[in-house]
Amino acid sequence: MEKLQLDIATSSDLIGVETRSTGLFLRGREPLKNRSAVFALGDRINILKEIDQPALIPHTAEVNSQRYPYEVLFRSLHKLLIDTAASEYLFCDDFFGEESIFYEIFAGPFAVLDEHFNVVLPNCYDALGLMLMIHIIHQQQMVMFRRQIPCLDSYLDKVNISLWSRFKLVFDMHLNSLRNANVSTLWVDDVHPHYVMRRYAEFIASLVHLNVEHGDGQLDLNFERLEMAIDDLLIKLAKTFTKPKLQTAFLINNYDLIVAVLMNVPGGGRTMIYFGKLLESNICIFAEEMLLENFNDLIKFLNSCGAGESSSGAEKP
Numbered sequence: 001m002e003k004l005q006l007d008i009a010t011s012s013d014l015i016g017v018e019t020r021s022t023g024l025f026l027r028g029r030e031p032l033k034n035r036s037a038v039f040a041l042g043d044r045i046n047i048l049k050e051i052d053q054p055a056l057i058p059h060t061a062e063v064n065s066q067r068y069p070y071e072v073l074f075r076s077l078h079k080l081l082i083d084t085a086a087s088e089y090l091f092c093d094d095f096f097g098e099e100s101i102f103y104e105i106f107a108g109p110f111a112v113l114d115e116h117f118n119v120v121l122p123n124c125y126d127a128l129g130l131m132l133m134i135h136i137i138h139q140q141q142m143v144m145f146r147r148q149i150p151c152l153d154s155y156l157d158k159v160n161i162s163l164w165s166r167f168k169l170v171f172d173m174h175l176n177s178l179r180n181a182n183v184s185t186l187w188v189d190d191v192h193p194h195y196v197m198r199r200y201a202e203f204i205a206s207l208v209h210l211n212v213e214h215g216d217g218q219l220d221l222n223f224e225r226l227e228m229a230i231d232d233l234l235i236k237l238a239k240t241f242t243k244p245k246l247q248t249a250f251l252i253n254n255y256d257l258i259v260a261v262l263m264n265v266p267g268g269g270r271t272m273i274y275f276g277k278l279l280e281s282n283i284c285i286f287a288e289e290m291l292l293e294n295f296n297d298l299i300k301f302l303n304s305c306g307a308g309e310s311s312s313g314a315e316k317p
Contacts, residue, residue, distance in 0.1 A: 004058060006067035008126040013038045015199045016177030016233065018185045037069075039199045041128055041206035047071055048132065051139045055080040070124065071132040078140050081113070082152060086144070089151040102151055110155060117159065121166050127174065127203075130167040131210050134160065171222055174203070178229035186233075187240045191250040193257040194237060200230045201261035204271060212267030227274060248286045255279035 037044070056068075056076040085106065092102040124130060137160045144152055178200075186196060204226060211219050234254055238247040258275045262268035 004056075004066065004068055004073060006069050008069055008129055009038045011125050011173070013125060014177035015039070015174045015203060015230075016179075016181040016186075016196060018182070019195060038126070039128075039206070040202040041209060044069060044071070044128065044132060045209065047075055048135055048139065051075065051079070051136065051143070053079070055083075069129055070120070070126070071129045071136065074133050075136050077113075078136065081109075082140055082144060085152055086147055086149045089149055099151070106151075113155075117162060121162060124166060125170055125173070127167060127170045128206050128210075130163055130170060131207060134163045134167065135210060135213075137163065168222075175222075175226055175229055178226070178233050181233050183233070183236045183240060187237055191241070191246055191253055193254050194234075194250075197230070197234065197254040197257055198261075200226070201258045204258075205261050205265045205268060208262070208268045208271065209265050223271060227271065231278070245286070245289050248282050248289060251282045252279060252286060255282060 056073070085102075088105060089099070089102045092105070093099060137156055141153075141156050141160075144150070144156070178196075181196070186194070188194065204223065207219065208223070234251065238250045241247045241250060255275050255278050259272055259279055262272040262275070265272075
């Protein structure tokens with residue numbers, strides 16, 4: 001199965017890590033032509049529409065030199081498992097009249113699967129892939145529930161817990177990469193949207209999109225933590241500009257990017273509103289700064305006139 005795997009992310013592929021330290025030549029298997037797949041969901045979400053599709057045939061895929069993100073192999077493996085297990089469970093129940101025989105037969109396969117995931121998961125740094133696998137497991141649990149076949153309940157629950165545990169660990173790595181980001185190495189003397197902000201926007205949009213159909217309250221708090229971390233970093237980067245006007249322009253461009261990415265994402269409203277308010281606030285600040293820069297004398301004159309009229313009015317009997 002390793003020969004078919006297309007690696008998406010390594011431990012260096014984090015939102016807050018500067019581009020030149022991601023080590024593109026340190027990747028083991030098939031490299032991605034476009035590293036944006038680390039943060040942007042793209043067509044990978046289509047796997048959730050293929051839950052009941054037949055399992056991949058490894059030999060055919062290998063002959064054709066095809067490579068797949070791990071969630072594709074994960075779905076295929078579990079499709080084969082649930083179909084085989086369902087058939088064997090019903091056979092054992094009908095022929096022997098005992099469920100325990102099924103578990104004796106499948107003790108070996110379960111052990112092999114456990115060993116496989118004990119190797120794969122600790123080396124998985126693909127947060128989007130992990131979330132896709134969580135949704136795949138959820139849908140496959142529903143398949144078994146509709147079939148009224150409980151033989152994989154414990155196994156699928158265990159896999160689900162392992163996936164959530166790994167996802168939270170990788171998510172915290174992204175969060176800490178923002179909190180501990182080196183502003184001096186990330187800073188670019190340009191007010192255009194920063195690549196870290198684009199990563200964040202695509203990453204949060206992808207997770208929000210996945211979360212809207214299979215909502216989980218525990219993700220909402222994590223989204224808020226990520227919002228605070230990215231905003232803190234953005235303000236630090238803005239402060240490296242010497243002129244206030246440039247600082248504000250930088251903030252506007254980056255807030256605008258985030259809002260634009262989230263605008264068409266289902267379920268992105270809360271996060272979009274948060275950054276939308278920051279965008280509006282900074283646009284007002286920028287307008288005031290431009291007025292002061294270009295019409296400072298006129299503003300002083302008008303203010304003095306207004307002050308004079310107020311004092312004259314106060315002196316009238």
